Amino acid sequence: MSTSTLADIRKKVENGDRLSLDDGILLYQDETPLQEVGELANIVRERINGNVAYYNINTHLNPTNVCVYRCNFCAFRADLRSERGYVMSDEQIVQRGAEAVANGCTEMHIVGGLHHKMKYHWYVDLVRILKEAHPTLHLKAWTGVEINWFEHLTKKPVREILQDLQDAGLGSMPGGGAEIFHPEVRDQICEHKADTGKWFEIHGTAHEMGIKTNATMLYGHIENAFHRVDHLIRLREQQDKSGGFQTFIPLAFHPENTELDHLKKPSAVMDLRTMAVSRLMLDNFPHIKAYWIMLGIGTAQTALDYGADDLDGTVRHELIYHDAGATTPEELTVEQLKNLIREAGREPVERDTVYNEVIRDPENPAQWRIGDALTVSL
Numbered sequence: 001m002s003t004s005t006l007a008d009i010r011k012k013v014e015n016g017d018r019l020s021l022d023d024g025i026l027l028y029q030d031e032t033p034l035q036e037v038g039e040l041a042n043i044v045r046e047r048i049n050g051n052v053a054y055y056n057i058n059t060h061l062n063p064t065n066v067c068v069y070r071c072n073f074c075a076f077r078a079d080l081r082s083e084r085g086y087v088m089s090d091e092q093i094v095q096r097g098a099e100a101v102a103n104g105c106t107e108m109h110i111v112g113g114l115h116h117k118m119k120y121h122w123y124v125d126l127v128r129i130l131k132e133a134h135p136t137l138h139l140k141a142w143t144g145v146e147i148n149w150f151e152h153l154t155k156k157p158v159r160e161i162l163q164d165l166q167d168a169g170l171g172s173m174p175g176g177g178a179e180i181f182h183p184e185v186r187d188q189i190c191e192h193k194a195d196t197g198k199w200f201e202i203h204g205t206a207h208e209m210g211i212k213t214n215a216t217m218l219y220g221h222i223e224n225a226f227h228r229v230d231h232l233i234r235l236r237e238q239q240d241k242s243g244g245f246q247t248f249i250p251l252a253f254h255p256e257n258t259e260l261d262h263l264k265k266p267s268a269v270m271d272l273r274t275m276a277v278s279r280l281m282l283d284n285f286p287h288i289k290a291y292w293i294m295l296g297i298g299t300a301q302t303a304l305d306y307g308a309d310d311l312d313g314t315v316r317h318e319l320i321y322h323d324a325g326a327t328t329p330e331e332l333t334v335e336q337l338k339n340l341i342r343e344a345g346r347e348p349v350e351r352d353t354v355y356n357e358v359i360r361d362p363e364n365p366a367q368w369r370i371g372d373a374l375t376v377s378l
C-alpha cells in the first residue's frame, strides 16, 4: 500500500509534480476525505483552465444499433434479427444534419453498432454525405473500436483507414471504447472487441496524423481503484508520447437493461471522486468533461468544482445512456447550460469540438463563426 500521505500528495500538487499509482489509489480510499480530493483537483483545474467552463452545441447520431459484439455493460446494442434493431437511411442521416445546422450545432457526435452486414464504405460514405451536405458541421466520428472493426473488414492499416475518413470529412474522434484497459476487467466486460494495445495504437496513429481524439473510462461496475488508476496512467503515458488527447470523460456505469443489471449505479460521491482523481492523475490532459447526460445535471454542475472544466453540449438524440436507464432530459438549451455554469460560479464559454471559441450572431444565434483558439497552460 501507499507510503505517501495526503499531505505529501498536496505538496506534489502544489509543486506541479506528477502523482504515482499509489497516490491515485490513496485518493480513491473512502478514508481520504472527498472534500480534500476535490480541493486538490480544483487547484489543477483552475491552474489549467482558470474560472472558465466550456460547453458546445451538438447533437448525436447513432446510425445503427445492430452490433456484432455483446459487451455486457451495453443496453444500446441489438442483435441482427432483433425487433429493436435499426439502420438509418442516407436520407435520414442527411436530414439529421440539416436539423443540427438549423439548431446552430457546431458538432455531430457519431457512433453506433458494428453491423454484421454493413460494408466499410457505408461507414466512410456516411461521413462523406454528411460533410458534403453540411460542411460547417464538425464530424466527431467513430471510436477506436469502430476503426479496429474497419481494419477487420478491409485488412487495411489503421493509417489508411483514418486517411479515408479524413478525406471524407472526419474532424476528430470521440473517446469511447476505452472501458477499462486492465485485462483483468476488460476480458470480463468486452473480451472480443479492440484490445487495449489496439485502442492505443489507433489513437496514437490519429494523433500523428493531426486528428484530435478524446478518451473515456467506464467505471462503477466490476473494476476497483487499482484498475481505474492504472487506466488513467496508461492514458497519461500515451499522451506523453502522442499528445493529441483533448478531453477525458469519466463515464458512470448505468446498469438498467444490461447483463450487469444486478449492480448498483455508482453514487454521486464516487462520481465526484472519480472526476477529481482523473483531473489529478491526467496532468497532461487539457480538459476533463462532466458529461451531464450520464452524471445527472446536479452532479455535473458540482463536478465543475471537482476538476471538470467542460459539460459537453446541448446533446440531442442521445441513445446509449437513455437505453441504459438515464433519467436526464434528452436535451438542454443553451440558456440552461449557461445558467448551470453561472450558478456554479464559473464563466460559460462556447467552444467548438477542437476548442476554438464560437462567436454567435446575437440577431441570429444559429449563425456563428470561429473565434480564437482557447488556450490552456499545461
Ligand code: V47
Pocket: 073, 074, 075, 076, 173, 174, 175, 176, 177, 178, 179, 214, 215, 216, 217, 218, 249, 251, 252, 253, 254, 255, 256, 258, 291, 312, 320, 321, 324
Ligand atoms: O464506450 C455504454 C459507454 C461509451 C453504457 O468523446 C455506457 O466527447 C454507462 O464514449 N452505462 C460511448 N456507459 C460514449 C462515449 C462518449 C460520450 C460522451 C462524449 C464522448 C466524447 C464520448 O459509452 C462506450 C461505453 O464506455 N457505455 N453502455 C452503460 N450502460
